[in-house]
Amino acid sequence: MFSTILSAAVLGIDAYPVQVEADICDGLPQFSMVGDLAAEVKEAADRVRTALRNNGIAFPAKKVTVNLSPAHIRKEGTRFDLPVAVALLTALGIIPREHTEEILMVGEIGLNGLVRPVSGVLQSVMLAKERGYTACLVPAANVREAASVPGILVIGIQNLQELLECLVSEGIPERYIRKEEFLPEQDVEYQEDFRDVNGQEGVRRAAEIVAAGMHNFLMIGSPGAGKTMIARRIPTILPRLTVEESLEISRVYSACGLLVGEGLAKIRPFRAPHHTISANALAGGGRKILPGEISLATHGVLFLDELPEFSRSALEVLRQPMEEGQVTISRANGKYVFPAHFVLISAMNPCPCGYYPDRDKCRCLPGEISRYLHRVSWPLLDRIDICTETPRVDYQGLTRKGENESSAQIRERVEAARKIQKRRYQGQHWQFNSRIPVSAIPEFCVLGSSEMRIMEAAFERMNLSARAYYRIIRVARTIADLEGEERIRDIHLLEALGYRSVDQNFWDR
Ligand SMILES: [Zn+2]
Structure with missing residues (x-):
C-alpha cells in the first residue's frame, strides 16, 4: 500500500512544500527513509515505530520505504515525525486516505506517543494557506502560532490517540479545531515606560530623535547613569x-x-546580546542556518552594552546589515536572506574604569583610555548618527517632583514625524530619514545658504568624513520633521552637529 502526506520543510525562515510518501510491501522486513535527510529526520523511523507500538499499533514485518520529496530540499529537524506516522497509518489502511487529503502536517512524536512542538510552524501554515490546502495538523503547543494565520483550519493534537480520533473516523471532533484567532494591532502596553526615567533631559531628547528617524545611537557615560534603563525604553516610543x-x-x-x-x-x-557573543550568533548561521540576534531584533532595538568589549569580528558583521536592512548568508546549498531592520542602540563607559573625564575619580592612563576607545572602529562610529553623553543624575534630578513625560506622549510625536517621512518617501525604497541614500539627499534635505555656511564651517573644524557629514544632515532632517517643518533650519543643523561633536571629543582621528 502506498500513501502520501503533505508537509513542509523550513530552510532559514522560509517554508517549502514536502511530500511524505510511504510504501509498505511484502519482502524482507526493513525500514528505509530517503530524500536528502539530516540524521535526526532519519531517526523518525525509530521514534515513530516505537511510538506506534507503545500505543498498541503492531507494526507488520514488511518492507517499508519512506520518501521525502522533492529530493533537492534539505530536510532537517524532527518536524516530519507526524507526517511519517500518518503516512504509515494510511499505508496500513488504519487511516482512510481521503481523511488526510489537503491537510499539511508537522510535529515531533515522542516514544510514548506524545506530540511535541516544533519550530517554523507559522511559515508552514502560511504556506498551506498560499497553496489552498484546507487544514493544518500541528502539535497542540503550536496552535496559537498556527492560528495566527487567518483563513485556514487549524487542528491541534497532543498525542497519537488524539491523532487517531481526528483522522480515523469521518469528521474531526470539534474540540481539536482551533477557531480563527488573528490578533493584529493591539494596544499592548510595554512593561517599561519613559515615565520612570528621571532627569537625563538631553538623552531623552536624543532617544526621541533616534526613534523618529531610526538613527543608530551611542550613549557614553559612567556606570549607573541609566544607559540600559533608557535603551530598554526605546521600543516603547517606536510607532505601534x-x-x-x-x-x-x-x-x-x-x-x-x-x-x-x-x-x-x-x-x-x-x-x-552579551558582549561575548560570536559573529555567527549575531549575524545568523551555524550548522542549521538560523537567524541571529540582528534578525531577532528586526523592527525593534538591538542593544549592545559595553560596546568596546565586543569582538572586532562581531562588530564587523553589523556593518552591512546596518546599511541594507537585511543579512545575507551564503552557503554551498544556497543563499539565505534574513530581515535586519533594527535600530542599533549602543552604550559604553568613557574609559576602562568608567569615570573619565572626572580626573578625581578616574585613574586610567591616557594610553589605556585611548586603547579602550579605539576598540570601537571608525567605520562603525561613522555609522552611528547620534552620540550623547549620559551624565550621572544628581540628587536633585533623582528626587525631582512632578510627572515625567510618558512613553505614550513621546510616541505620539514620533508617529507624527514618521507619517511625514512615509508621505515624503512614498514610492522610494527607503522609509526613514536615516536611510536616505546620499544621491537623494540634495532632493530631500534642501539647505539654504546660511545652513550651507554652517555645514561648511563644521566640515572644516570637525574634520568630518563624508559619511559623518551626510549623517548630520539626515539627523537634522528628522529634527525638522519632529517640529513639522519642511525646511531644515540652522537650529536643526546645530542640534544635529552637537550629537556628532560628542564622539569627536572622545576619539581623535
Ligand atoms: Zn578611567
Missing part, C-alpha cells in the same frame, strides 16, 4: 507595530522555535 511588521518578526521567531505557545509578535523586539 503594523500587521506586516508583526508577521515578519514572527516568522523569524518561529524559525528559531521562539514562538511556541505564543501568537504573533505584539511588541517590538528588544535584543541585548
Whole structure:
C-alpha cells in the first residue's frame, strides 16, 4: 500500500512544500527513509515505530520505504515525525486516505506517543494557506502560532490517540479545531515606560530623535547613569507595530522555535546580546542556518552594552546589515536572506574604569583610555548618527517632583514625524530619514545658504568624513520633521552637529 502526506520543510525562515510518501510491501522486513535527510529526520523511523507500538499499533514485518520529496530540499529537524506516522497509518489502511487529503502536517512524536512542538510552524501554515490546502495538523503547543494565520483550519493534537480520533473516523471532533484567532494591532502596553526615567533631559531628547528617524545611537557615560534603563525604553516610543511588521518578526521567531505557545509578535523586539557573543550568533548561521540576534531584533532595538568589549569580528558583521536592512548568508546549498531592520542602540563607559573625564575619580592612563576607545572602529562610529553623553543624575534630578513625560506622549510625536517621512518617501525604497541614500539627499534635505555656511564651517573644524557629514544632515532632517517643518533650519543643523561633536571629543582621528 502506498500513501502520501503533505508537509513542509523550513530552510532559514522560509517554508517549502514536502511530500511524505510511504510504501509498505511484502519482502524482507526493513525500514528505509530517503530524500536528502539530516540524521535526526532519519531517526523518525525509530521514534515513530516505537511510538506506534507503545500505543498498541503492531507494526507488520514488511518492507517499508519512506520518501521525502522533492529530493533537492534539505530536510532537517524532527518536524516530519507526524507526517511519517500518518503516512504509515494510511499505508496500513488504519487511516482512510481521503481523511488526510489537503491537510499539511508537522510535529515531533515522542516514544510514548506524545506530540511535541516544533519550530517554523507559522511559515508552514502560511504556506498551506498560499497553496489552498484546507487544514493544518500541528502539535497542540503550536496552535496559537498556527492560528495566527487567518483563513485556514487549524487542528491541534497532543498525542497519537488524539491523532487517531481526528483522522480515523469521518469528521474531526470539534474540540481539536482551533477557531480563527488573528490578533493584529493591539494596544499592548510595554512593561517599561519613559515615565520612570528621571532627569537625563538631553538623552531623552536624543532617544526621541533616534526613534523618529531610526538613527543608530551611542550613549557614553559612567556606570549607573541609566544607559540600559533608557535603551530598554526605546521600543516603547517606536510607532505601534503594523500587521506586516508583526508577521515578519514572527516568522523569524518561529524559525528559531521562539514562538511556541505564543501568537504573533505584539511588541517590538528588544535584543541585548552579551558582549561575548560570536559573529555567527549575531549575524545568523551555524550548522542549521538560523537567524541571529540582528534578525531577532528586526523592527525593534538591538542593544549592545559595553560596546568596546565586543569582538572586532562581531562588530564587523553589523556593518552591512546596518546599511541594507537585511543579512545575507551564503552557503554551498544556497543563499539565505534574513530581515535586519533594527535600530542599533549602543552604550559604553568613557574609559576602562568608567569615570573619565572626572580626573578625581578616574585613574586610567591616557594610553589605556585611548586603547579602550579605539576598540570601537571608525567605520562603525561613522555609522552611528547620534552620540550623547549620559551624565550621572544628581540628587536633585533623582528626587525631582512632578510627572515625567510618558512613553505614550513621546510616541505620539514620533508617529507624527514618521507619517511625514512615509508621505515624503512614498514610492522610494527607503522609509526613514536615516536611510536616505546620499544621491537623494540634495532632493530631500534642501539647505539654504546660511545652513550651507554652517555645514561648511563644521566640515572644516570637525574634520568630518563624508559619511559623518551626510549623517548630520539626515539627523537634522528628522529634527525638522519632529517640529513639522519642511525646511531644515540652522537650529536643526546645530542640534544635529552637537550629537556628532560628542564622539569627536572622545576619539581623535
Ligand atoms: Zn578611567
